[in-house]
Amino acid sequence: MPKVKDGYFEDKKNSILDAAEKICMSKSLNKLTMKDVITETGLSPGAVYASFSDIDEVIIALINRMSAAVDFVSAVEEILQTSGSPEAIIKSLMDYCINLIHSSIETYGKILSEVVYVAVDGDRGEKIIQGIDEVQMYYYIRDTLVKIINENIENGHFRPIVSEKSIYALIFSFLDGLTRDLSLVKSYKVENIPMGVTFEEQDLSKAITDSIIFLLNQGR
Numbered sequence: 001m002p003k004v005k006d007g008y009f010e011d012k013k014n015s016i017l018d019a020a021e022k023i024c025m026s027k028s029l030n031k032l033t034m035k036d037v038i039t040e041t042g043l044s045p046g047a048v049y050a051s052f053s054d055i056d057e058v059i060i061a062l063i064n065r066m067s068a069a070v071d072f073v074s075a076v077e078e079i080l081q082t083s084g085s086p087e088a089i090i091k092s093l094m095d096y097c098i099n100l101i102h103s104s105i106e107t108y109g110k111i112l113s114e115v116v117y118v119a120v121d122g123d124r125g126e127k128i129i130q131g132i133d134e135v136q137m138y139y140y141i142r143d144t145l146v147k148i149i150n151e152n153i154e155n156g157h158f159r160p161i162v163s164e165k166s167i168y169a170l171i172f173s174f175l176d177g178l179t180r181d182l183s184l185v186k187s188y189k190v191e192n193i194p195m196g197v198t199f200e201e202q203d204l205s206k207a208i209t210d211s212i213i214f215l216l217n218q219g220r
Contacts, residue, residue, distance in 0.1 A: 009051070012043070012047065012051055013051045013052075013061070014065075015041055015043075016037060016041055016043070016048055016051055016052065016058065017058065017061055017062050017065055019037050019040035019041040020032065020036075020037050020040075020058050020059075020062050021062060021066075021107065021111075022040060023036050023037065023040055024062075024107075024110065024111050024114075025106065025107070025110075028114060028117075029059065029111055029114035029115065029117070029118055030114065030117050030118045032055055032058075032059070033055055034048065034049070034052075034054065034055050034058070037055070037058060056124060056127055056128050056131070057131070059111075059115070059118070059128060060127075060128055060131035060132055062111065063108075063111060063112060063115065063132050063136075064131075064132060064133045066104075066107060066108040066111070067108070067133060067136050067137050068133075070100070070104075070137055072100070072137040072140060072141065073140065075096060076093065076096070076140065076141060076144055079092045079093055079096060080144070080148075086148060086149075086152045086157055086158070087213050087217075089148055090145065090148060090149070090209060090212060090213060091205075091209045091213075093141055093144060093145050093148070094145070094205050094208060094209045094212075095205045095209075096141065097138065097141040097142070097175060098175075098178065098204060098205045098208075100137060100138070100141075101138070101175070101178055101179055101182065102182065105179065105182045105183055105186050106186050108137075109179050109182065109183055110183045110186075112136070112138070112179070113179050113180055113183050115128065115129075115132075138175065138179070142171065142172065142175060145171060146168055146171075149164065149167065149168075149216065150164065152216075153216075158216040158217060159216075159217070159218075160215055160216045160217075160218075161215060161218040162215055166215075167212060167215055167216065170211070170212065170215075171208075171212065174208050178204075
């Protein structure tokens with residue numbers, strides 16, 4: 001049997017994932033098939049199936065690769081160490097997360113938002129959810145925000161006028177909604193957004209951050 005070059009199998013896997021990512025830019029994730037991937041790669045069915053046994057393994061590997069390409073853990077740690085006050089940390093974390101969503105919405109954001117629809121498919125959904133790495137960039141930043149807010153409520157720095165769960169719900173719904181609506185505009189070319197809203201306004205991060213800090217501080 002001929003000896004293959006170092007990295008051959010990894011390169012082949014990446015070429016398959018490159019093909020899947022390209023397809024996902026114009027096709028919904030829940031309609032992605034192994035036939036699509038095979039056609040796009042130009043590889044034989046046997047070569048593709050030797051790397052991934054089914055389309056769900058391709059989806060899992062693609063999402064994990066996209067998340068791993070961004071060193072979000074180091075970025076968040078730098079924010080925690082350098083931003084100063086809890087208010088400044090919240091602002092920096094929200095700025096960073098919103099910038100990530102904007103920069104990755106047509107790739108990672110679109111695919112991650114579509115996983116929700118695939119995940120409701122019984123055993124298939126369970127397989128995909130379990131295969132995705134636990135540390136995903138949006139969720140890591142979100143969970144860090146919750147930790148900072150919770151710690152500073154407990155130590156008395158924040159005295160919110162509503163329950164902390166309501167504040168967390170505001171953050172989650174804002175970030176999830178931004179991801180969904182930007183995906184609709186960027187990836188699906190939906191144009192009937194009311195009042196000329198584009199979800200790319202310069203003061204978007206300031207508006208949500210000021211709202212969060214207002215709710216956290218007005219109970220003093």
